[in-house]
Amino acid sequence: MAQSSTETDWVSRFADEVITESERRAPGKPVVVASGLSPSGPIHLGNLREVMTPHLVADEIRRRGHQVRHLISWDDYDRYRKVPAGVEGVDESWAEHIGKPLTSVPAPAGSPHANWAEHFKAAMVEALAELGVEYDPISQTEQYTSGAYREQILHAMRHRADIDAILDQYRTKKAPKKQSQKPLDAAELEAEEGSGAANEDDGSGGGAGYFPYKPYCGRCEKDLTTVTSYDDDTTELAYTCTACGFAETVKLSEFNRGKLVWKVDWPMRWAYEGVIFEPSGVDHSSPGSSFQVGGQIVGIFDGVQPIGPMYAFVGISGMAKMSSSRGGVPTPADALKIMEPQLLRWLYARRRPNQSFKIAFDQEIQRLYDEWDKLEAKVADGSVLPADAAAYARAARTAAGELPRTPRPLPYRTLASVVDITAGHDEQTLRILSDLDPQNPVTSLDEVRPRLDRAENWITTQVPADQRTIVRDEPDTELLGSLDDEGRASLRLLLEGLDTHWSLDGLTTLVYGVPKVMAGLTPEAKPTPELKLAQRSFFALLYKLLVSRETGPRLPTLLLAVGADRVRKLLGA
Numbered sequence: 001m002a003q004s005s006t007e008t009d010w011v012s013r014f015a016d017e018v019i020t021e022s023e024r025r026a027p028g029k030p031v032v033v034a035s036g037l038s039p040s041g042p043i044h045l046g047n048l049r050e051v052m053t054p055h056l057v058a059d060e061i062r063r064r065g066h067q068v069r070h071l072i073s074w075d076d077y078d079r080y081r082k083v084p085a086g087v088e089g090v091d092e093s094w095a096e097h098i099g100k101p102l103t104s105v106p107a108p109a110g111s112p113h114a115n116w117a118e119h120f121k122a123a124m125v126e127a128l129a130e131l132g133v134e135y136d137p138i139s140q141t142e143q144y145t146s147g148a149y150r151e152q153i154l155h156a157m158r159h160r161a162d163i164d165a166i167l168d169q170y171r172t173k174k175a176p177k178k179q180s181q182k183p184l185d186a187a188e189l190e191a192e193e194g195s196g197a198a199n200e201d202d203g204s205g206g207g208a209g210y211f212p213y214k215p216y217c218g219r220c221e222k223d224l225t226t227v228t229s230y231d232d233d234t235t236e237l238a239y240t241c242t243a244c245g246f247a248e249t250v251k252l253s254e255f256n257r258g259k260l261v262w263k264v265d266w267p268m269r270w271a272y273e274g275v276i277f278e279p280s281g282v283d284h285s286s287p288g289s290s291f292q293v294g295g296q297i298v299g300i301f302d303g304v305q306p307i308g309p310m311y312a313f314v315g316i317s318g319m320a321k322m323s324s325s326r327g328g329v330p331t332p333a334d335a336l337k338i339m340e341p342q343l344l345r346w347l348y349a350r351r352r353p354n355q356s357f358k359i360a361f362d363q364e365i366q367r368l369y370d371e372w373d374k375l376e377a378k379v380a381d382g383s384v385l386p387a388d389a390a391a392y393a394r395a396a397r398t399a400a401g402e403l404p405r406t407p408r409p410l411p412y413r414t415l416a417s418v419v420d421i422t423a424g425h426d427e428q429t430l431r432i433l434s435d436l437d438p439q440n441p442v443t444s445l446d447e448v449r450p451r452l453d454r455a456e457n458w459i460t461t462q463v464p465a466d467q468r469t470i471v472r473d474e475p476d477t478e479l480l481g482s483l484d485d486e487g488r489a490s491l492r493l494l495l496e497g498l499d500t501h502w503s504l505d506g507l508t509t510l511v512y513g514v515p516k517v518m519a520g521l522t523p524e525a526k527p528t529p530e531l532k533l534a535q536r537s538f539f540a541l542l543y544k545l546l547v548s549r550e551t552g553p554r555l556p557t558l559l560l561a562v563g564a565d566r567v568r569k570l571l572g573a
Helices: 003-007 010-025 045-063 092-097 116-130 140-145 150-158 160-171 186-193 262-273 290-301 320-326 332-338 341-349 364-381 386-396 412-422 426-436 451-462 477-482 485-497 504-518 529-547 555-562 564-570
Strands: 031-037 068-074 136-139 213-215 225-230 236-241 247-251 258-260 314-317 357-360
Touching (some): 010 031, 010 045, 010 386, 031 045, 031 262, 045 314, 045 332, 045 341, 045 386, 068 116, 068 140, 116 332, 140 258, 150 160, 150 213, 150 262, 160 290, 213 225, 213 236, 258 262, 332 451, 341 357, 341 364, 341 386, 357 364, 364 386, 412 426, 412 451, 426 555, 485 504, 504 529, 504 555, 529 564, 555 564
Parallel strands (some): 068 136, 314 357
Antiparallel strands (some): 213 258, 236 247
């Protein structure tokens, strides 16, 4: 990536800063960037920004020839906080597990996975592979239960008074309620809740003083425990469980069934891993929240806070239908069923992290694909702007190479219209697609996959039944009989031109040209307001005769899909 793009490309700017900072803090070592994900339920498209922001920066650093590690911490040792809505195979009986580590909660009924955390990690792991995200996974359950953080835990307990003093600066301050510029949509409300880590307690409230460590109970496995005493010399820790009444005394220097409270755990990990860059969501970035407090607590572990932006919400357009059935916000896996990885990467790459944006599950996806295809054409002919070229390059390929792509990327809206009309019938679909450009016909559906499959998934899962296209079986004799001479003449003109215009471009010229000829103009005439009105009226007539509605897929595509013989029959030839 040329340095000249740095002015216009947010990824390059962050890469410059991160490389400089890494050389200052840890010269000669790989650059470390980090993300954290909580598999407490479906990991949604808002959470994906937590991964894509450092991924894009790490990938740029790799392209420049530097060694870089992108850590993804699975916060699978966090407590199970609540039963998420709309998860299949999960009912209120799961509430009995609240307070246990996510890896100790059973997976939803019917899942092949060992536990709750593994179940929700699996879909994200698959999506990240498809998106070309290279990372080093870290299970916090493994880290804590193996004793990897033992020295850090003992250190935090020795310095509990210092940690308490830092936290105390914020306990009485109420963070001002941020005024939203606009009403939050359902995706933003869901994202605002985050993993819940930002809202977890900081270890205060125990009768015997402040302790930054919480054991999971030896009997019921829940974290509803209170530390009643701790001896720095012997590391003997006594606790009682308010859930089941169990009490025990353990040696913390040998005990691996507990974790540091979130506001101490996060900065401890920054120091432990040497993290240089990690973005944070709005829920972690307000005054007195984890990121701000962590910036001071990290010093206790002889570390430095990472640099990194606060990232804005990712909204969804057209999710109402999905949320009513599912009870949640769509996940990356949901998005990848209806769009190719390149398009999803591009949505995250082209907006600065502090800019919110929406991911389309409704008709808007067709416009997004049109925009992407236009960008691809500009890249090919060299007319693209530097920032757009950078976003495209980051979407289409990683440092490891180009992402698998559709060999012949026909317009998404055309593919969607064709599978809508054919109900996904392969032979019919191939017949229509091969007619789009008779000079260079599609000879196999593999040429237009996976984009064709994504368009088909969109039609079948996101377009309501009443908006699907159903071609008439028989002519509308009543409407045909009611036409005046002009209406009949316009249909005759269209039918006469079918054979000589049987391609996507040819039929486009024909359907727009008929009203021009009817008005005594040439088919090449520039449209006037009166002509546009006549064209709209002609199009509405064709739609009514073909699909019994006043609108539908683009007419040239529809005519090709219906086939010349059936068009003639339905238009009364």
